[in-house]
Amino acid sequence: MDRHRRGGGRHPCPIPPGRPDPRQDRRAGQAGGLAGAIDECRSPAIAVARRPRPSGPGHRGFPPSAHDRGHAPPPSLDFEAVDLLHDCFPRGTRQSANRVLLAVARNLTRNFGQPGRLPMASGKAWTMLDPAVFADQMAAQLAEINAFILKWQSEEKSFLILEFAEVELIEYMFEHLHPRRHGALLVRVMDFKVLSARRVGLLRRIPARVRRVVQHLTGADPAAPLTYARDCIVMLEAIERAGGFHLVTEAAAFARGEIEKIVERLVQQTPPPPAATALPPPGLPAVPLAEPSARPPAPPAVAAAPANPLAIPPQPISSMPLPLVPAQIVGVSGTPAPLPRMTPPPAPPRKRFTNKDKIAAVMRVFQGEDRDWVAISLGIDPEMLARWQDSFLDGGVAALAPKPKAVKKPSKAKPAMEEASIDDLKAKLQSLLQTVEVLSTQIQAVPAMAALPPPAPCAPCAPSTPPPGFPPELTDPPPRPKRTRKPPRR
DSSP states (O other): OHHHHHTTTOOSSOOOTTSOOHHHHHHHHOOOHHHHHHHHHHSSOHHHHHSOOOOOSSBOOOOGGGSTTTTSOOOOSHHHHHHHHHHHSOTTOOSBOBHHHHHHHHHHTTTTTSTTOOHHHHHHHHHHBOTTTSHHHHHHHHHHHHHHHHHHHHHOSSOOOOOHHHHHHHHHHHHTSOTTTTHHHHHHHTTOGGGTTHHHHHHHTHHHHHHHHHHHTTTSOTHHHHHHHHHHHHHHHHHHHHTOOHHHHHHHHHHHHHHHHHHHHHHHHSOOOOTTBOOOOTTSOOOBSSOTTTSOOOOOOOOOOOOOOSSOOOOOOOSSOOOOOOOOOOOOOOOOOOOOOOOOOOOOOOSOOOHHHHHHHHHHHHTTOOHHHHHHHHTSOHHHHHHHHHHHHHHHHHHHSOOOOOOOOOOOOOOOOOOOOHHHHHHHHHHHHHHHHHHHHHHHHSOOOOOOOOOOOOOOOOOSSOOTTSOOOOSSOOOOOOOOOOOOOO
């Protein structure tokens, strides 16, 4: 490569004109990481690369720093591919509409889940792109991944193992594709056994994503977030009907319930459409339902009947006195109409009620409910409810009544100890000493018993002859030889 640079871009050996350069053909056919995508742009067939192409999303801006990397060999390690990617496209690139970066991302993902894959570089390349601009290309890549994983699950006996960056790439594409436009593809993602329980996390994050969409579109067309939320509900219902992993089905049902609450809140906040405006056909402006000239004429107004005169009209001058006009009382208040009375359905009869139930029923009556209504709802007679009410009131009256002070019972007087004099104590002590002296005399008069000799020890009787089957006992056994310790072996 250095020799190629020192030569000013010329080959060391001349090539006849009209003959293709084999090294350039080899370079054009290489496919590897970012260098493969750059080689396609830097190949000798520069005219083919610059010819007009069909218009598509994004722009075709070639990064200036990639010119020096055009002839580098394709990276074989993931870290080298990441470094090469960051050399061409700065770190932190987001929402990029560059078609060259799209080609790099597609080229880095060509060995997804296979030997020679570059998981970190491919994931970083896809996250640099704008998902709103390249939504179809992202869906196409996810469809290729879907075909590869489902084919592996149906044909291979071993379990598919993906890198962490590859799993994150699947989740990134799942969360950035529209649920209505790519709903069938997103439903098939829930069949990826390699994702395991991470599918539950994908579904549980959908309500939070809907809330972010609602907050982002606040002040714009209120129908846009409502449509997006309903599309998410349709996708979750399809996942429930698929009947896959039970944890996935439960998570889809839970997420659908959360989004339905958001839809109800959005429907309440959405103003109703004007009633006098009809929906025009596509491409035509809105027109009123009827022109003023085409509307039917309004019926003629009926003349109002003259009101009853409250005073006599002026009479001609006369000498006769004017008649008295009785005063009339005019009021606008009337008798209020009776409130409709509806009988509640009878409750099943009950035989036992706790004190808590009785107090609750009585309190309902005190709060203004009809006694018959409460009795029917409890399944009892109104008379029983009346007895409960009377008992409640009697208990309250008894509790509020002043209680008489308890009369203390007279305590029994303890018998006073007899006062003993000193002479009485001396007499008792003297009688006690006399009793002790008499008992001592009687004890000494009892004759002493002779002590019995101690029992003689029982001499063991040794058998003269050993029992049958035992050898005779040696009277003079030989001495036991002393045990010697052998020296350790060396």
